[in-house]
Amino acid sequence: MADLVRRAESAGAGIGAFNVIQLEHAEGIVAGAERARRPVVLQLSENTVDYHGALAPLARACLAVADTASVDVVVHLDHVTRTDLVAQALDLGLPSLMYDASALTHDDNVAATRSVVERAHAAGVWVEAELGEVGGKDGVHAAGVRTRPDEAASYVAETGVDALAVAVGSSHAMLTRDAVLDDGLIAEIAAAVPVPLVLHGSSGVPDDGLCRAVSHGMRKINVATQLNKVMAAAVRRALADPDLVDPRRYLGPGRDAVADEVARLLTLLAPTSY
Template identity: 45%
Template sequence: MPLVTTAHLLQAAAAGGYAVGAFNCNNMEIVQAIITAAEAENAPVILQASQGAIKYAGLDFIAALAKTAIGRTRVPVALHLDHGTSFEQVVRCVAAGFSSVMIDGSRLPFAENVALTKQVVSVARAVGISVEAELGRIGGTEDNISVAEAEAFFTDPDEAARFVAETGVDALAVAIGTAHGRYKGEPRLDFERLSQIAAKVKIPLVMHGSSGVPADAVREAIRRGIRKVNIDTDIRQAFTEKVRAVLAAAPDEIDPRKILGPAREAAVEIIREKIRIFGSANRANEV
């Protein structure tokens, strides 16, 4: 199955009324876990690399791991830059073989966010790459990008419509009450706001900070127009909990394969569970 764009996957998701999981990868085991889970569920999937992953592993290593995995699979996969911070970084990811990028100008005033996003869209269009942007700030911490609770603000539906019209982006990440990282208590999502945005914006919508959001709330968000759901923290938690369990049971173990192998399997299980919640299981052949 060739590498596809996120826009391609999300158009199929919109037609089918489901969402595609976008899972962050930081190392070989997690890349393998994402693809293994997608194959087991016969689901389309998005492999995405964040700022932290690129800093930790290096852009070339992440791209090579992802492309090796994608080259061996039968399910449709997009390789996506998560929370791109600059035009220059987007260009580097395009050159490295990414099929999709996110430019996050949500920290900027509206006009500057539009200008940066348009610049990215113009380059991406020329090489057949899809673009996700963000309007409104998602609370919590995403690698090195922090947003205090007091700073976080929700996406305005009218501004969203204007932003999409002016930029021509393929997908829009919206702030409706989710947060990056671990939640303190249960998140409360503004579903009515989401419905208002979906009524005004005729492109796929993206929900960031989805780890820890109850399954019923995720399903409701999908019913109201979310087509891409980002997951990172839940994978990290499953992976590291299994590492701790293995070392607790065998504190003298020194073989990384015997430590990270079970952690990879734990990641597979949580990713499969998410794919089923998103409704994308057995949808690979529809893309």
């Protein structure tokens, strides 16, 4: 991840980071990245781990998909709140994770995050954290508390994180693409902290908003709901045939739709390869 970030910063590009729920997601995301000739991040959220009942099977599958790709692929554990999952990620060899201690008080958040950073760095693993409140978890789209540049700088210094997700107007799980980001705040935070910024809730941001965010300093762009939307639409079209029962006949079109959208978004975020 550190190498991808350095390359993206040099190119003024955004790194596309896409959430994986099932194997077809991972295959479609990498196919889209190969078509666009751009690196990509495969993300596994704690919610997805809970859905499958364990981290190892899907994580190992994603690592295998990444290993055989013709572009650089990083497998990342996203929004993990439990230290047992952090330990599992390190044991499995995942190179990157996002630790979310936002439910704790500020002091406890700093202490817990610093502890995870020390443990992860000892294993050579890149750590992202979040400061501020990006709305939309559990279906809630209330505006969150925006990240303050001075607090972001202090948080990074105190925890030693490698990247920071910030609250600048986006919201998780949006089905519409009409979120308005605070470009000025993005630029202020980018100038205040020495680590790359991460945009969560990017599915709700229109294309021009994503481009502006990257130009103002956002580096890693997380996308989940947008891929689920295009996959679901393709599956619904396929299942219009009442005699269709083979999952490959409807999940295959869903996977292809994911590949198309990933290729489009990666090219949008990085007009030239890096």
